[in-house]
Amino acid sequence: MVRHLREFLVVAEELHFGRAAESLGVAQPVLSRRIRRLEDEFGTELFRRGSRGVELTEAGRLLTEDAPALLTGFDRTRRLINRIGSGSRRPIVVGVPAELPARTIGALLRACARRLPELTVEPVLAGATPQTALLDDGALDVALLTGPIDDPQLHSGVPLDQEWGAVLPSAADAAAGLDPIELRHLSGSGLIVSSNPASFGWHERILADCAAEGFAPAVVHRAETPQLAIGMVLAGRGVTFLPAAVVEREPRVIWRPLRDRPLLCRWAVGWPRRRSHPDAHLVAELLTDVVRDHLTAERPRQSARPDRLRPWTAVYGTAATLRGLPDSGGLGVLI
Numbered sequence: 001m002v003r004h005l006r007e008f009l010v011v012a013e014e015l016h017f018g019r020a021a022e023s024l025g026v027a028q029p030v031l032s033r034r035i036r037r038l039e040d041e042f043g044t045e046l047f048r049r050g051s052r053g054v055e056l057t058e059a060g061r062l063l064t065e066d067a068p069a070l071l072t073g074f075d076r077t078r079r080l081i082n083r084i085g086s087g088s089r090r091p092i093v094v095g096v097p098a099e100l101p102a103r104t105i106g107a108l109l110r111a112c113a114r115r116l117p118e119l120t121v122e123p124v125l126a127g128a129t130p131q132t133a134l135l136d137d138g139a140l141d142v143a144l145l146t147g148p149i150d151d152p153q154l155h156s157g158v159p160l161d162q163e164w165g166a167v168l169p170s171a172a173d174a175a176a177g178l179d180p181i182e183l184r185h186l187s188g189s190g191l192i193v194s195s196n197p198a199s200f201g202w203h204e205r206i207l208a209d210c211a212a213e214g215f216a217p218a219v220v221h222r223a224e225t226p227q228l229a230i231g232m233v234l235a236g237r238g239v240t241f242l243p244a245a246v247v248e249r250e251p252r253v254i255w256r257p258l259r260d261r262p263l264l265c266r267w268a269v270g271w272p273r274r275r276s277h278p279d280a281h282l283v284a285e286l287l288t289d290v291v292r293d294h295l296t297a298e299r300p301r302q303s304a305r306p307d308r309l310r311p312w313t314a315v316y317g318t319a320a321t322l323r324g325l326p327d328s329g330g331l332g333v334l335i
Contacts, residue, residue, distance in 0.1 A: 002074055004038040005067050008046065011035060012064045015054045072137065091120040092277050094287065095131045095143030098225050099265075101245045107290045115286060119279055135270060141277040142284050144291065146202040147268035155281070157269035157288045162295050164265050165257040167240045167247050169233055180259040183213035189238060191217030192229065202265055206241060213261055245294070267291060 011020040011031070021028040039046050046060035056064065096105060105123055112121045124140065132151050134140040149156040166181050191210065193203045210217065223229040229240040234252055241263060244255045257263075269287050271280040 001038070001041065002071065004034050004041075005063075005071060007031060007034055008038055009064065009067055011047070011054070012056060012060060015056075017054065069137075090277070091122050092141045092279055092283055093122045093124055093139070094283060095126055095134060095140040096123050097126045097144060097146070098227075099243055099246055100144065100291075101243075101294070104245075104290060104294045107294065108287055111286045111290055112283060116279060116282060119283075121283065132270065135272050138272070138275065141280050142269060142271045142287060144267055144287060145270050147266040149268050149270045151270070153273055154270040155273055155276075155284070157284050158292075160267045160288070160292055160295055161264045162243050162267060163257060164241050164243055164263040165255050167230065167233055167242050167253050167255055169236065170252055170254045180257040182259045183210055183215040183261070186210075186215045186217075186239065188218055189215075190219040190221060191215075192221035192223045192232070192238065192240070194223060194225075194229075206263065209261060209263060 007020070007024060007026075010023055011017060014020040014023065017028050017032055017035075021031040024031065035047065042059065042063075044059045045057050046063060048055050048057050094108070109121055109123070112119060126143075131140060131143040131145055132149075132154065135143055136151070136153055147156070147159045168181075191207070193207070223232065223240070226240075226242055226246050229242065230247060230250060230253060232238065233240055242255075243265070247253050247255050269284045269291075271277075271284050277283075
């Protein structure tokens with residue numbers, strides 16, 4: 001069945017039995033018989049064969065949509081069975097967000113090495129595909145997600161809150177006294193949000209908070225990673241919202257909390273309810289403990305010289321204050 005499904009997909013792509021047979025390295029009559037067997041298995045025709053060529057039936061079109069997922073699931077199951085049969089313990093793949101500091105990832109790997117010395121943990125950075133989808137598909141075994149987790153196919157760990165604040169260029173003298181900053185003082189600026197689909201829900205919440213506090217961005221841009229956002233801050237393009245720990249080793253920027261309305265990102269560890277890795281719940285517990293410990297230890301850097309809160313125009317000052325910084329043509333707020 002599995003081999004026939006793979007061959008079916010080739011025929012469905014070519015819509016020509018001769019070319020498909022050549023691509024697969026089999027004789028055309030052999031390929032035709034195998035597709036017939038597959039059609040007998042499903043009890044319906046998958047291809048309509050006629051004088052004008054070959055075309056997919058409605059059932060065939062449905063199978064072209066579902067077959068890749070079926071084959072992916074089979075391949076994953078076969079790999080698991082082979083590892084179990086060989087007596088080896090398969091690695092566990094853990095999805096982590098770009099905002100997670102390197103020291104937290106390091107602490108997780110050390111904790112797993114102590115608790116589960118025979119297990120290999122492979123951290124994977126959140127990419128273009130939402131991590132919940134990767135957990136559902138089996139590409140990830142455990143992941144740190146922005147909560148709450150409402151996917152019924154996933155277990156959810158204890159929620160953890162992390163404060164995010166404004167990241168400003170320390171080169172702007174007036175910024176040294178901003179502790180904290182009000183969102184309304186950013187009014188008229190642009191807003192740059194993450195282009196990572198894994199962060200869309202969280203950044204929708206940030207946009208809502210900005211609107212509630214009187215900050216309506218003039219334009220919305222995108223930044224793919226926190227590092228890119230910080231780089232744009234250093235270029236004088238605007239301000240970003242990030243956890244303090246992400247920017248603590250960059251001396252050219254300073255971190256400030258938000259006044260009156262703290263920006264709290266809720267994290268939760270998720271892992272599949274079905275067909276999960278045997279050690280998924282243990283690694284999820286360790287990841288939760290490590291993140292909790294590091295969130296508790298986070299302390300935003302304080303201002304070098306206290307000062308009263310000033311409006312947003314004071315953050316970057318006049319053209320004379322900004323001499324040497326590029327003209328951005330309108331400051332952006334980076335998320």
